[in-house]
Amino acid sequence: MNSFERYVKTLKEAAKKIGLDDAMIAKLSEPNNIIEKTIDINKDDGSVVSFEAYRVQFNNARGPYKGGIRFHPEADIHDVKALAALMAIKCAVVGIPLGGGKGGVKCNPKELSEKEIEQVARSWARAMANDIGVDQDIPAPDVYTNPQIMAYMLDEYEKTVGRSEPGMITGKPIALGGSQGRDAATAQGGVYVLQSLVKKLGKNPSDLRVAVQGYGNAGYHAARLLHAAGYKIVAASDSKGGVYNPEGLDPEVLSQTKKEQGSVSQGNLGDTISNEDLLTCECDILIPAALDNQLREDNASNVKASIILELANGPTAPEADPILREKNIHVLPDVLANAGGVTVSYFEWVQNRQQFYWTQEDVLSKLQPIMEKSFEAVFETSQNKSLTLREAAFITALSRIVEVMQLRGL
Ligand code: NAD
Helix, strand or coil: CCHHHHHHHHHHHHHHHCCCCHHHHHHCCCCCEEEEEEEEEECCCCCEEEEEEEEEEEECCCCCEEEEEEECCCCCHHHHHHHHHHHHHHHHHCCCCCCEEEEEECCCHHHCCHHHHHHHHHHHHHHHCCCCECCCEEEEECCCCCHHHHHHHHHHHHHHHCCCCHHHCCCCCHHHCCCCCCCCHHHHHHHHHHHHHHHHCCCCHHHCEEEEECCCHHHHHHHHHHHHCCCEEEEEEECCEEEECCCCCCHHHHHHHHHHHCCHHHCCCCEEECHHHHHCCCCCEEEECCCCCCECCCCHHHCCCCEEECCCCCCECCCHHHHHHHCCCEEECHHHHCCHHHHHHHHHHHHHHHCCCCCHHHHHHHHHHHHHHHHHHHHHHHHHHCCCHHHHHHHHHHHHHHHHHHHCCC
């Protein structure tokens, strides 16, 4: 099953539970638009190369399409379609007025100079200028794209359309209209959701051991925020391996070790473990914050954690879900757990439209109630209907999307 087929499977199961008809399921099983272009850039050596560029606009019933742009040599259309669909679900789970989209360029940025990457960014923005915009489709960073690339895209788009429109893209540098708090937003949103569950379960953070797979933006900030809230970080990993220490690890020391020695596993901070070991290590909370498809049929039964906080997109394969459910593991699903990122992107868009900028405190004071309210709605649905949190999140989101589609007469 490819990632889009997995989305359709989850959609159909959720749709059955809320009695959606076949026409609506069919409508939610295909994107509204797939835009494909070829872009050319001049290489530093004088040659010209072409890349495939695309944007998938999945559903905009609740508001403009929203989602990242990736620069990746294997940017697969099934993945992009699935990620675009999941953006629509994610925005609906947290109740922000945006739809779902995703895009990219099939290129290897590791083989391009900074000047060549700038050309890719500018060409993408020019090629898509008629299809994106503050009220139409709002891109953001994703794999191998960053605030600087968003800045090039904003600049090129504004030159092409001939007006200032900072809200056409999010994840910008702060000096160019980015939002305070965007850096840690994904982890912060996940922490609010996790804290809500921990409270419901009557557990004490200081009794809970945390293992984090992936020590990048999402993983590092999650470890940092949870450590500050009294949780014990016992394991962390990155692409080169991991470290386990039952006495606890300091997130800042892990970060420094990764910076100076290339990996959290290199600082003699505990026992060296593999990424596979990390998933099944002795802990209470497991946070996959790296890649998709990490918890599968072959390893799910060995997970020891009682809570999984999915900061990565799609870390749990569909076949693993029933195994985790059987083991009574609470899985806080990606569409809820990592939705703090898109929520602060929404705040950035709002600030750009108002031309009035908020402090970090403003951002957090608006993020917390959104995440907690979204958790409550999903948790209640899961309890009332005996569903997993993932099923409940999908149903909550689909009901909201379908309601507006029906109001629009679709
Ligand atoms: P990042 O590039 O900052 O960090 C990724 C980390 O994963 C790095 O530490 C890398 O070493 C590690 N990694 C790579 N391969 C690995 C492997 N095989 N095993 C273990 N670790 C590995 O990325 P990020 O922004 O933190 O994103 C991580 C995940 O969170 C992705 O799935 C992303 O889609 C998801 N996510 C991120 C955001 C966000 O705002 N950053 C928002 C929503 C979802």
